Amino acid sequence: MAMTSNPMPHATWIWYPGDFEVWLGNQFNNRRTERGAMFPPFWKQDSHWPTVEFSTTVELAEAETIHIKAEGLFNFMLDGKLQFGMPDEFLIPAGAHRLNFKVWNQSTPPALFIKGMTIHSNSSWLATYEDKIWIDENGVAHGSGIYVPAAQWNFDRMDTPPSAYRLPTLRQEPVAQESIGEGMLYDFGRETFGYVRLSGLVGVAHLYYGESREEALDKDHCETLDVVSPHQELGSKAFRYVYVETADNSHYDSLSMDYEYAPYDESHSGTFACSDKLLNKIWEVGAYTMDLTTREFFLDGIKRDRWTWSGDAIQSYLMNYYLRFDTECVKRTIRQLRGKDPVTAHINTIMDYTFYWFKSILDYYQYTGDLTFISEMYPKMCTLMDYVLERTNSDGLVEGKADDWIFVDWVDFPMHKRGVLAFEQILFYKALMTMHTCATLLHQTDPYQQLAENVICKTRQLLWNDDCQAWEHAIEEGEINHQITKFPNMFAILYDIVDDATKRNIVDSVMENNKIDPITTPYMRFYELEALCMMGKQTQVLQEIRNYWGGMLREGATSFWEKYIPFEQGTEHLAMYGRPYGKSLCHAWGASPVYLLGRYFLGIQPTQPGYATWEARPYLADLEWMEGRVPTPNGIIHIRMERHYVCIRSDEGRGRLYLGNRCFDIEPHTDYHIPITSV
Template identity: 20%
Template sequence: MNPPFFPIRLPNVLRTFQMLVALLLLLPFSLFPQSPPTGLRVDLIEHSDRVFIHGELSQLSLWEVESIIEPVQTAAVTNTRPVFSWEMGDTRPGIRQTAFQLQVDTAAFADGRTPLWDSGKRLTSRQQVAYGGSPLSPQTTYAYRVRLWNNRGESTPWSQPKAFRTGAELTPGGLATYPLQQMDEFVLLEKDIRPGLRFYDFGKAAFGRLKLTAATRSEDDTLIVRLGEVVTRHGRLDPEPGGSRRFREVKLPLRQGRHTYTLAIQKDARNTRPGAILMPDYIGDVYPFRYAEVEGEATVLQLSRETVIYPFDDLSSDFECADLVLNDIWDFCKYSIKATSFAGLYVDGDRERIPYEADAYINQLCHYGVEAEYTLARKTQSYLLFHPTWPTEWILSTVLMAWEDYLYTGNADFIARHYDDLQAKSLRSLTETNGLISTRTGKLTDSVLQSIHFEGGRLRDIVDWPHKGILGLSGDDSGETDGFVFTDYNAVVNAYHNRALQVMAKIAAALDKEADAAAYAAQAVAHREAFNRAFLDPEKGYYTDGIGTDHSSLHANMFALAFGLVPAERVATVTAFVQSRGMACSVYGSQHLLDAVYAGEEAAYGLSLLTSETDRGWAHAIYEVGTTISLEAWDNKYKPNQDWNHAWGAAPANIIPMRLMGVKPTRPGFATFQVKPQPADLAWARLRYPTIRGEIGVAFEQTPGERFALALTVPPNSEAEVWIPWAGASPRLMVNEQPAEYRRVRGFLVVAGVTPGGWRFVVE
């Protein structure tokens, strides 16, 4: 068992500064009217001008790259027609974009020079445009800039030019991604175990390599170095941590004098086999560890960890509330998303280092919850489209990922380019005469598998993972499926399928494929009716697992609730059954359980699940297990071979901002969004939430049943619909100290059309 994880929260001075900045955003007038655009991106890459050497961020500019002898890494733009986007820098209330002009050139826009491409002034509120000039050249540095016009008839100055560099090969729809970043992290705690043996704690686990500087007078001195993730109750590294938890011992021969050494990582056959994501040569292999022990007579002068991540902005989001446990859970899950990005794709942890669709879907939502970074999710989607995995539900998750990509970015490139593939991934080709789909009735032919790019083996229904009797579980262990009974027609598979049909209707509509949109919408309705005929038990009032069984699991019901399949008159009975089962699912299942609970507006139950201190909760992982990265399972006993670095266990990183605080886009690219906090009895909370249009700020304080106050910052060129939780009768709503109208929807007061700027809502 590891010692408790105490997250390093931002100093109070910095937090106070952030709050002052947030308050400035609520002022009626910007201090900098007509500010130039900010947050420029090319193909979703915000920091296209950064240069790395062996993965370490340098001070070089892109314009210097060709004169550098040492190999460098940059964010390579590989699209023949990259898409440029920006944020409005003008934060005055009500400001909207009415037009833009964007220029691209091979230099930094010298006066009098005609740019390579000029979009001209375009009358639109859209905050992105595809390149439309002469073909870009490979391995070339370009600059771009943009200026805007607003609804007051004002124009902004040009933005600061931002540079980007094209890759070695340009293709239509080519992806832009960052290189991996390597940085030195230093020991947080060190102590002597005994003479000649010293223990080091970096505070958190991470993927990297150990680097140490040692001095010796001997010509044949040796240090024994141990790395690991788990310590014993005696404060020593555990040499037998079990499962896929890591421990490694290395004998390090030393050279006479003072020298710096970087420990080489030996190849692991399991996570370097075909299908695994290999580390790039400029980084080399990495190993997950938090602790180190160094034994020997030589003097260790310095010890650090070369940590590897996909570039991550720690300060782009923040959450804090009255519940200290929930604060720790947020920090824990946010850090998990950062730490598990080490491979440059969303992978399933250290044991296999393989992308899986359901893992990636949760990882994507969590990443969107903590950072406005969209390229890693898109790169992973692109990989999984052509490297699918075996679970039926995972194939369907591909469609869900594609929609979230478009919804959060407003960039339709991916869904347009892969529309046919996404149609195949909806698995409507498996539809039987009863209106349901099945992988077990003969429809899963080779041609179907070929259409979804699946090679080798067959699809199998999974429901949740692990099942009983495998991966170290005995036949007496229940596994994580809540006793689900597998039949030819599976309620969970069909719930996923219905959600995929709903999403395909939206994707088709976004691409102006009106006939397809209507067809998918009709199929979703027909399938929903078939689903409820087949699986909804009219006597129980909730769902069975499949045709031919009367067993009802948590999963059959939570997925139906999460994906909007439950008839209005049955929501109460399904919700009651879901609550009766508790957290009878894996950490993967917790994402969908919490989605279901908050979709059913059961805020108190949702908060109890988030903050639970049972062995099926995140507090247990932090305080009892002692991990600093989210787990593959709730505890080692629930999956004995688990590793301690699985992003699919970090659901609160998206549930807190998107469900508890209630911030979700309702039109692509946050053109409009909803703020629907469901705080239960939480006294106060505040959130800084990054989006592609700029930061959303939400804070509330309440005395339940007496008063609820909400502060909101809406970014420029966006619009919010605010749902204020209030169950009392005859409420009086004040907005910016003025009486306001609202509509009543169940336990909420709804205010639509909330324009850019700072707002304060008070209901008593």
């Protein structure tokens, strides 16, 4: 359900905006374990506001009884007069009244549920965490707080408060089991996520989890394990294999799992199919990877980090818009990543991840048209941008400070990340332009466009090499590092900061230049292949998808990995971070084909926010046929393309279908069958 600022005809739980996400994110991010040790995130964790006031005004033709439920202790004032006790119900007299509820809860976000005949708690109510009331010598109260619309989601029953939120589970059995050594190895057939259940356990059992068979059997080096006693609840884990050993006189009857998943609406989901079975399998595994990494929030990898990372999340959002269109999970993740003021560090402590966070809000608006969310987040965008601007150098450019992590990517070639990186300036430019767009939408003062133009002008002056037709890497202590990498150059294409002729030159001089070091993570392959698609290189990209993601499938992948280097052999594919099984074999950024195939082969994207208008530029490449569905805020766009025709239908918005140098207007709720020979 979408959060809205409009009154709803029924009662729902309400809380202070962002508090549910901050609280839930703390539960979520602290579930990571490494070999039984709790492993909290690297960055500052905020808390919900412990005391929140909720208020509304009503005008009743006749008296009305309201039913009251709060998560926490509360007091209630009617027309400014404190009502004693914490009543379950209260009779509101006829007439005009103001209702104020102050709720305190240190453990979970203060939340409120009010239900009457006409009085219902929902996002038409106001909330504040600031109590600026003071009382003079006559006992008269003065002052107020800063009020914002209360937050809500789909907690619409009095007995299902926000703190009770849990993902559903489904019991599953292993597909195979094998006695090895002193224990039993269970295989669930593919990468999965959930809670292992040992039935009839007597004594103690040792569980060793593995995304691979090798990991589960390596008791000394597997990333996750459990020691379990009868009636002990195990935490969620990622695995395909589980190896179980029992101590002397210990035994159990059977092993199963409760598969945990984020529910979705199949009828409002994206699909893709084509004449190439390998591509169909790649899309299917990509979709499964996305489903595994879509939980209460979009996380990175289900085994190791299990955290929300902004750089991973922005790709998850884009893939999600072409798969499940779960906008609530997008908003939850954006809110959770941002946390609360004051800002004391970059998001996830990573400079580039701060810049991706800004852009993710603009992407969200383009795909949903939800201006209410932009209005909610804009004050936090401003304070985060203030933090960034306070740390710029004398040229107005960003460079890493001692407490900043400059990530860019995991690279397999020498590349320092010090000083003024061209890559970071290009991301900074896009963040400033996002601020400009949002300020314009909300009719706010806008210094950001000029700042953005200054950043890109100065970066071009310092780091653009006209002879090489490429952006050079960095400036450190006044010296130019002339290294050329794909990172700033492909983002210059993606963010449209150079003209078309220069883009073509960058493709020749950098993107298709074998002398430039290759990218080996799906993370940056996402952007590399998108940049090539934008330059009309879909046939080449399709083969890259077959080679790269098909390569993981040939290595036995059942979900896509954090990193893939084709020339690695055997268990080399499992190692990372100096650990034999450190690599995540189910990583959100591995699912790139879900987005690439929907956006650049089915060719569908909104051209006005929320698909008010949209376009389809299908690209068949070397395929005989392809078809798919792309979800939109209120429906589906379906398209099928063969060599000689295109069929298309949409549920909303006015579309334009582009075939060659011709275009066709597409009205909603109408089937179109367009011969390609007529183009």
